[in-house]
Amino acid sequence: MRYNVLTYLIGEGIRNFLKNKKSTIAALAIMICTMFMFGLFFVIGENINHLMDQVQEEQAIQAFFENDATNEEMEEIRRQIANMDGVAEATIVTKQEALDSMKSKLEKHPDLIEDYEKNNIFPASVLVRLDDLTKSAEIQQKILDIRIGGEQVIGNDDITSSDNTINALIKIANFIRLVTGIILVLLIAISTFIISNTIKLTVHARRKEISIMKYVGATNSFIRWPFIVEGILIGIISGLLTLLLMAGIYQLIIPGINTMLGSVTSGLSLLPFNSMITMIFIVYMILGVGIGVIGSAISMRKYLEV
Numbered sequence: 465m466r467y468n469v470l471t472y473l474i475g476e477g478i479r480n481f482l483k484n485k486k487s488t489i490a491a492l493a494i495m496i497c498t499m500f501m502f503g504l505f506f507v508i509g510e511n512i513n514h515l516m517d518q519v520q521e522e523q524a525i526q527a528f529f530e531n532d533a534t535n536e537e538m539e540e541i542r543r544q545i546a547n548m549d550g551v552a553e554a555t556i557v558t559k560q561e562a563l564d565s566m567k568s569k570l571e572k573h574p575d576l577i578e579d580y581e582k583n584n585i586f587p588a589s590v591l592v593r594l595d596d597l598t599k600s601a602e603i604q605q606k607i608l609d610i611r612i613g614g615e616q617v618i619g620n621d622d623i624t625s626s627d628n629t630i631n632a633l634i635k636i637a638n639f640i641r642l643v644t645g646i647i648l649v650l651l652i653a654i655s656t657f658i659i660s661n662t663i664k665l666t667v668h669a670r671r672k673e674i675s676i677m678k679y680v681g682a683t684n685s686f687i688r689w690p691f692i693v694e695g696i697l698i699g700i701i702s703g704l705l706t707l708l709l710m711a712g713i714y715q716l717i718i719p720g721i722n723t724m725l726g727s728v729t730s731g732l733s734l735l736p737f738n739s740m741i742t743m744i745f746i747v748y749m750i751l752g753v754g755i756g757v758i759g760s761a762i763s764m765r766k767y768l769e770v
Contacts, residue, residue, distance in 0.1 A: 478697065479690075492698060492705070494654075494655075495698065495699070495706075496705055496709065498650075498651045498654050498658075499703060499706040500709060501647055502644070503706060503707075503744060505640065505643055505644040505647050506747070507710070507740065507744075508640055509637075509640040509644045510735060510740055511734045511735055512636055512637045512640050513637060515734075516597065516633050518732050518733075524591050524592055524625075525591075525592040525594070525600065525604060525624070526589050526591050526592070526625070527541075527607050527622060528589040528623075528624075529588045529589060529617070529618070529622075530587070531587060533588065537612050538556055538590070539556070540612065541612065541617060541618070542554050542555070542556050545592055545603075545607060548603055550595060550599035550603055551592055552593045552595035553593045554592050554593075555591045556590050556591075557589045557591050558588050559584055559587065560584070562587070563584050563586050592607075597633065600625060651751070652751065652754075652755060655702075655759070656755050656758050656759045656762070658759070660758075660762040674687055688760070688761070692756065692757055692760040694760065695755075695759045695760035696753050698752075699752025699756035700749060700752040700753065701752075702752060703745075703749055703752040704748070706748060707741070707744060707745055707748055710737075711741065714737045718734055718736075718737070721734055722734055
């Protein structure tokens with residue numbers, strides 16, 4: 465395709481975009497709304513995954529040893545746990561370290577600390593941090609199955625974990641992923657319908673011109689491309705405007721949400737928008753171009769032989 469022909473086709477597409485102001489603005493408005501819905505769920509999903517990663521770093525399974533367990537037995541158990549699939553780290557917490565941790569929590573109650581120092585009742589334990597929260601129950605069962613000298617060394621009552629928190633987070637994350645997928649499908653269907661009907665108005669207004677072009681030998685591709693350019697422009701501009709809208713709203717509300725999270729949790733925070741902007745931009749551009757092309761192709765079927 466020669467440069468002057470390419471310039472003509474692109475120019476015609478831009479002219480169509482600018483000429484049909486009312487239908488174009490309506491298409492942009494509805495596209496922005498539908499893209500915003502998808503972007504909203506995308507951002508929520510990304511933040512849920514981010515929060516799960518943070519919780520994953522904090523959540524741990526703690527398995528307590530019997531008081532008569534030897535250092536060698538504790539180290540052997542720690543080694544076996546550390547080698548389990550899904551375990552990021554397994555660390556032994558000695559009786560003294562457990563006491564020191566309690567002392568730090570009871571700094572304002574020195575009388576209680578004195579009683580604990582006289583008689584350290586805290587058992588040694590192994591602290592297990594996971595790299596996959598979904599394997600928490602499986603790892604706990606594997607810990608219960610560990611045998612030293614043929615005997616079980618850790619019982620059901622000797623393991624503590626935050627299973628309820630873990631399960632709730634997993635369910636929320638899975639729900640958000642499902643909803644995001646459904647929203648994406650709906651967005652593509654709705655946006656394709658909107659763009660195709662917007663371009664149909666342009667095609668209908670120029671139907672005589674299109675017929676003349678076909679009589680003088682213009683190919684279907686030559687006739688179709690200006691309308692494809694118009695559809696792509698609608699999709700891309702909608703994506704860019706939605707991205708700016710998302711960024712503005714996100715930056716406005718994120719400080720308050722982080723402050724609220726900080727007041728009820730330790731160290732949890734949401735993702736900065738800058739860390740997601742590249743992925744959102746790519747998704748919006750792919751959606752915009754793809755939907756523009758598909759919508760344009762659908763709108764031209766009545767007037768061209770395909």
